[in-house]
Amino acid sequence: MGLESGCCPEPSSPGRHLIYGRVFKGIHDQDGNHYSAGQVREVPWGAIPPVVTAIRVLERIAPDGLLFDGAVHAIPRGRISTGRVVGFEAMRNRIEDFIAWASSLAVDLDRPHEVIPDDPFGALGVARFRRSLAWHIARRPGGLVALAIQYGHMRTAMSAGYAARGRGGIHELLDIETARATADTLTTLHDDLATGSGISGPAARRAIHAAAQAPTFAGSIRTHRQARDLLGNPALAVYDNPHSFLMCVYNRDRALCQRLDITDAPSLDRCQPSCANIARTDRHADELAHHAQTLEQQAAAEAVPGPLADRLTRRADHLRGLADRHNNDRIHSQEPTA
Ligand code: SF4
Known part of the structure; x- marks a missing residue:
């Protein structure tokens, strides 16, 4: 909420955008007094493209100072925050307005399957938004690579x-x-x-x-x-x-x-194939075989250049090898354990 306009500059050379925010907790001046302006975090956050786009939109709405400035984001039906940044009520209204806008756009574009359905538990709210974030962090390691990194x-x-x-x-x-x-x-x-x-x-x-x-x-x-x-x-x-x-x-x-x-937790996005902590079930072997088949079909497509097709085929062979090894080595839970 404390991000400011200009917090995500264009990288000087091609590469990932970084977001520079401030930390406020535990920041003191030389006399030991809490420094309410905070200081810029030593380690910036990496930003995936949708986040950069969102910041650019916010910079157009609030070109100077705080991106979530309460006065700039005044919404008729939401109370303006008494502090400097937008309050929870206005944020909740913004989320609800976004859902309504996305659903009406889906209808206008004749894509009714993309209408966001009514939520049986009521308004989304900031607390549930946070819970969704925690759910994704816990369950999507190794999913989309950019998200896994984030x-x-x-x-x-x-x-x-x-x-x-x-x-x-x-x-x-x-x-x-x-x-x-x-x-x-x-x-x-x-x-x-x-x-x-x-x-x-x-x-x-x-x-x-x-x-x-x-x-x-x-x-x-x-x-x-x-x-x-x-x-x-x-x-x-x-x-x-x-x-x-x-x-x-x-x-x-x-x-x-x-x-x-x-x-003390694994880095699932940096998993190493020779690790002694690996186990595979028949479900994983089926997924390996299925993915290998998909890669083989991609490699066989006419438009795919030769070197890329070779790479896809090599990857498919590797995955099939892992599935075969599972089928050779698999044990059952009823077998006596060592
Ligand atoms: S299996 Fe090994 S390398 Fe892979 S995530 Fe677990 S601990 Fe890390």
Whole structure:
């Protein structure tokens, strides 16, 4: 909310845009008094293109000073913030206005399937918007690459490890959504194994042990304490990584993705194929084969240049090899464990 016009300059050479914001907490002048103007963050945020576009729009609305200046964003039906930045009520109204505008545009363009349906729980509101953000950060690692980078960055910036204390707001939501995502992964794994799915990979037996505890947690994560109990149990640290077609049964001592990282969570967007924390189920093998087939079809298309087709084919062969290895090595949960 404290971002100012000019916070996201055009990069001097081709590259990613960066956003420069201010920090206010814990900033003191040389006499030890809190410095209310804050100071520019040492580490800027990376910005994906839609964010840059949004900032450019805001800069046209509020060309000087704060992008979310309460006076500039005055909306007839929303109270103007008594502070300098726009208030929650006006923000909620803005979100609702955006939904109405997007839906009417969809109708005008004859795209009724893109109308945003009425929400059975009422207005979206800022609190639920924040919860959605936490949900995405917890569940989309390795999805769209730009988002994975952004979310990974935000998770690192916000969490500083699950052992951090005295957190609130988005941090607790992030823990709860991460714990729910882990519980969902364990439940899916438990159900897959119970219905005869095989599992392979160096972490397969640890995954089987973790899945056996899934019924204890299914649908039970409601409070921050419950979330921390689950996240604090290293035997249950199982993360789905659909982008890499695998499951990460996290053990920090064996992790190859974050040797220099201080956080106690895997960097799923930097997953290494030779890591000892990898497990795959039949579901992952099916997805590998399906993706390989898609790549082969792309490679066979007439318009695809030769070098690109070769690359697609090599990638498809690699994925098929992983699926074949799973089919050769897979074990079942009923087999005696070592
Ligand atoms: S490299 Fe290992 S620890 Fe890191 S995400 Fe991949 S499987 Fe997990």
